[in-house]
Amino acid sequence: MSIPLASPTSTTPDIMDELRRATASSHAGLERALESSGLLSGPPGGALLERFYGFHAAWEPAMAAGLGDDALFEPRRRLALLEADLHDLGRTPAELARLPRCIAAAGLAAAPHGSLYVLEGATLGGQVIRRRLHARGTPCPRYFNPYGAATGAMWSALKARLRGATTMEGRAAMTAAAVATFELLHDWLRPVLGEAHDRAA
C-alpha cells in the first residue's frame, strides 16, 4: 500500500509565523524599552527620530540595491519622512548631514527581505503610537504613520511578497536577518532609550 505524501504546504510552516516566532522576544524587548523610555508618550522631542534617521540613512541605499526592486522598495522608503519630521522640529539640513549613521545597517541588506519585515512591521506598532498621540491631541510624526489608511494594504502586500521570497532568500537567512535587524536597531537606539550601550558603534 502506498503512503500518501504530505504536500509541502501542509508541513512547511508559514514564513510569517516563523518570522514572528523568531523575533518575538526581540520585539518585546524593544517595545518595552521604547515604552519605558517615555519617548513615545508625549510630543516627539527629536532625539529618537534623529536616531531612526541615522539608521535609515545607511539602511535604505543598501536595501534598495539588495532588493533590486524599486516597485517594492520606493514606496517603503522613510528617510524623506524623517527629514520632514525633523525639519518641523527645527533641525536644519546641515544638522541632519552631521548626524551619525548606523553603518552596520547596510550589512543587513545581505538578506533584505528578512530585514524589510522588521522595519515594515514597525508601521503596525506605529498605528498604536498614532492612536495614543491622537488621544492626547498630539500630531503623530510622519515616520510612525507612513502609509495612513493604506497601512493594512501595505502590510498585506509585503506578507505576500515575503511568502514568495523564501526561494530566493533561504528561510533561515530570512529569520536570521530579521533577528539581526531587531538587535542592531535596539543597540542603535540605546543611547536615547537610556539603556547601557555596549555593542553598536
Ligand code: HEM
Ligand atoms: C522600532 C520599534 C518596533 C519595531 C521594529 C517593531 C516591529 C514589529 C514587527 C516586525 C511586527 C510584525 C509582527 C508580525 O509578524 O505580525 C510588529 C507588529 C506590531 N507591533 Fe511592533 N515594532 C516596534 C515597536 C512597537 C511598539 C512601540 C509597539 C507598541 C506601542 C508595537 C506594537 C505592535 C503591534 C500592536 C503589532 C501588531 C500585531 C498584530 O497585529 O498582529 N510595536 N512590530
